[in-house]
Amino acid sequence: MTARRLEEPFPPRAATPAADSPTHEVVPPRDTAEPSDADYVLLPAGLASPGFFVRNASAHPWVEQGRNSLASPVLELLDETMAAAETTTLVNAGASVGAIALYAASLGATVHVAEADPDSFEALLANVAANPEEVRRRITPSFVAVGDRPGAVRLSTPAGEAGGGRGSAASENESARPAGEGLGVEAGRSWEVAGVAFDAYLDAALEEGRAEGRTDALVVMDLDGGERAALRSAFGSLAHRPAPRPPLLVEAHPGLFSPRGGPTSERAQYVAAVCRTLALYRHLFFLGREQAPTCAPATTTRARCRHRALLYRFSSVHELARFLASTSEAALWVFASDDAPSAVRQRPMPRGDAVGAANARGEGSES
Numbered sequence: 001m002t003a004r005r006l007e008e009p010f011p012p013r014a015a016t017p018a019a020d021s022p023t024h025e026v027v028p029p030r031d032t033a034e035p036s037d038a039d040y041v042l043l044p045a046g047l048a049s050p051g052f053f054v055r056n057a058s059a060h061p062w063v064e065q066g067r068n069s070l071a072s073p074v075l076e077l078l079d080e081t082m083a084a085a086e087t088t089t090l091v092n093a094g095a096s097v098g099a100i101a102l103y104a105a106s107l108g109a110t111v112h113v114a115e116a117d118p119d120s121f122e123a124l125l126a127n128v129a130a131n132p133e134e135v136r137r138r139i140t141p142s143f144v145a146v147g148d149r150p151g152a153v154r155l156s157t158p159a160g161e162a163g164g165g166r167g168s169a170a171s172e173n174e175s176a177r178p179a180g181e182g183l184g185v186e187a188g189r190s191w192e193v194a195g196v197a198f199d200a201y202l203d204a205a206l207e208e209g210r211a212e213g214r215t216d217a218l219v220v221m222d223l224d225g226g227e228r229a230a231l232r233s234a235f236g237s238l239a240h241r242p243a244p245r246p247p248l249l250v251e252a253h254p255g256l257f258s259p260r261g262g263p264t265s266e267r268a269q270y271v272a273a274v275c276r277t278l279a280l281y282r283h284l285f286f287l288g289r290e291q292a293p294t295c296a297p298a299t300t301t302r303a304r305c306r307h308r309a310l311l312y313r314f315s316s317v318h319e320l321a322r323f324l325a326s327t328s329e330a331a332l333w334v335f336a337s338d339d340a341p342s343a344v345r346q347r348p349m350p351r352g353d354a355v356g357a358a359n360a361r362g363e364g365s366e367s
Helices: 062-067 072-081 099-107 118-129 198-211 227-239 266-278 317-326 353-360
Strands: 039-042 051-054 088-093 110-115 139-143 145-147 151-158 187-197 216-221 248-252 283-289 309-313 332-337 345-348
Touching (some): 072 216, 099 110, 118 139, 145 151, 198 216, 216 227, 248 266, 283 317
Parallel strands (some): 088 110, 088 216
Antiparallel strands (some): 151 187, 248 332
């Protein structure tokens, strides 16, 4: 397998559209025969894909893969939900530097990527370009913010997170947050990017997949608080689709929204918007990982040990709403599906925030 790279570090970005423009920039991966010094990210044994190329594997988040921190439970869940990857359309909203997009494309899925942080987007393009043409052609990246309406959006990162030795917003995944939104968020650097309503973005991606014969779909969303607006936008599109709807994997960020104010608080409004859309699905889960690692035989050349995915099952959307309203967790993965996963181990959601959060991180006791 031969890695590729862009002819120059990054392609120039188009000028930001006017505020009333619904358009967004789509940047197709570019082909070149120039050799690359790109690095290969070798994934743990047991996952469907052995790995993919990136521009610099010593950067975040790739360096954490050796410590099993590249969200391997998320990738394991993708293995099950994309059992037939070649017929799957993945809509990846908030793709950061491309870990999930590259993983899905390496399995054969067609991926529509939206990322609104300019640092993350440039790193994403470089990582996509480092891969063979058969992987690159499956990914359509867009420099755009998905939300509940079209038009230019001003975004920001919290002050201090783009420097101080912590890396850029790209490496910290602090992208696509409306300026000043959320608990304790002070505007650091800010920028303007084209915005699209997520329902329109989703419908276009799924319609293209259907026209090209792809029968399956999956939505992965990591918008650092922007999931409230995106899920609000997606409600109508998903509500009018017959079951089974495309499974939805969302990194929820309740900790960004203040619970002060009770029923009228920012947290309450966040929970209402998120749970209204998630309530469309039959099964709701908190995605965590098992406490003890699973290790492959020593003969494998891939990373031998990883923590297996573990799905904590919510009994109802009301239980999920209570959890999101009271949790002290800043971020957590929620999985919604009309079809219950069969390969990933499941367990009822433990009582209490502390127990549930610790178990979901693989730090609690087995029950």
